[in-house]
Amino acid sequence: xxxxxxxxxxxxxxxxxxxxxxxxxxxxxxxxxxxxxxxxxxxxxxxxxxxxxxxxxxxxxxxxxxxxxxxxxxxxxxxxxxxxxxxxxxxxxxxxxxxxxxxxxxxxxxxxxxxxxxxxxxxxxxxxxxxxxxxxxxxxxxxxxxxxxxxxxxxxxxxxxxxxxxxxxxxxxxxxx
Numbered sequence: 001x002x003x004x005x006x007x008x009x010x011x012x013x014x015x016x017x018x019x020x021x022x023x024x025x026x027x028x029x030x031x032x033x034x035x036x037x038x039x040x041x042x043x044x045x046x047x048x049x050x051x052x053x054x055x056x057x058x059x060x061x062x063x064x065x066x067x068x069x070x071x072x073x074x075x076x077x078x079x080x081x082x083x084x085x086x087x088x089x090x091x092x093x094x095x096x097x098x099x100x101x102x103x104x105x106x107x108x109x110x111x112x113x114x115x116x117x118x119x120x121x122x123x124x125x126x127x128x129x130x131x132x133x134x135x136x137x138x139x140x141x142x143x144x145x146x147x148x149x150x151x152x153x154x155x156x157x158x159x160x161x162x163x164x165x166x167x168x169x170x171x172x173x174x175x176x177x
Contacts, residue, residue, distance in 0.1 A: 006108045011158045013113035014068050017150030022074035026110050027052055030076060030149065033106035037098035040091025046099040047079040049135055056134065063130050064146065068115055072148030076103050076114075079137055080144045096144055103147055113152040118145045 001009070027050040034048045051057055052074045060077075061069035069075075078100055082092040100116055107114045121127050122144055131143040166175065 001109050003105070006105045010104055010108045011113075011156060012115040013152050013156040014066070014115050015156045016067050016153040017071040017073060017113075017148065018153055019071075019073060020151045022052060022112065022149050024052060026112070027074055027076075027149070029110065030103055030106045030112075034076065034078075034099040034103040037095070037102045039095045039098070040089075041085035043083065043085040043091065043095070045081045045083060045085075045090075045092040046096040047081065047141065048099065048103070049077040049079065051075040051077060059134055060131065060146065061148075063127050064117065064120060066117070068148045069117070069146065071153075072150045074149040076147040076149060077131065077135060077143060078103075078145035078147070079135075080142045081140065082142065100145055100147065107147075107149050111151065112149050113156065114147045114149050116145060116147065121146060 031048050031050050034046070037046070039045065051060065054073075057072060057075060058070075060075065061072070078096050080092045080096045082090045085091050100118075104114055104116065121131065122142070128143050131137070131146070132141075135143070137143055169175065
């Protein structure tokens with residue numbers, strides 16, 4: 001699969017996963033892809049935890065209790081370390097977003113599906129703390145995203161993207177909003 005094929009193939013899969021395990025080799029490749037993402041000021045504020053222990057997945061999935069989290073044979077948990085990098089500015093959100101996209105594309109390339117689950121974690125301090133405690137994440141670091149990884153049982157619902165001309169142009173803003 002080429003990069004452009006992976007980009008077009010990727011979508012947020014929210015359904016049930018097959019029980020097929022995600023090999024440690026594949027999970028390592030997925031984590032390496034995430035860590036290869038750009039980072040503002042090269043601060044490297046993103047940390048990734050690959051989870052393939054069935055009991056830990058079960059404990060983590062109970063926090064969100066979604067079909068995709070309950071049936072996922074593996075997951076990537078994204079940790080952010082917000083710290084000033086340039087003129088008191090933090091780029092940790094941009095850093096972990098770039099890492100997440102790389103993780104999602106690598107998963108697709110290896111034949112898996114996933115879904116970016118962030119808001120339900122970052123908007124809920126109780127869930128954030130529960131994940132941090134399960135994973136031994138120290139204070140000053142934030143659990144920001146849970147990415148279930150696995151082989152989908154069926155084709156999930158894909159988002160319909162607006163036409164290119166409605167969201168991209170050349171040399172000037174030419175859009176009708």
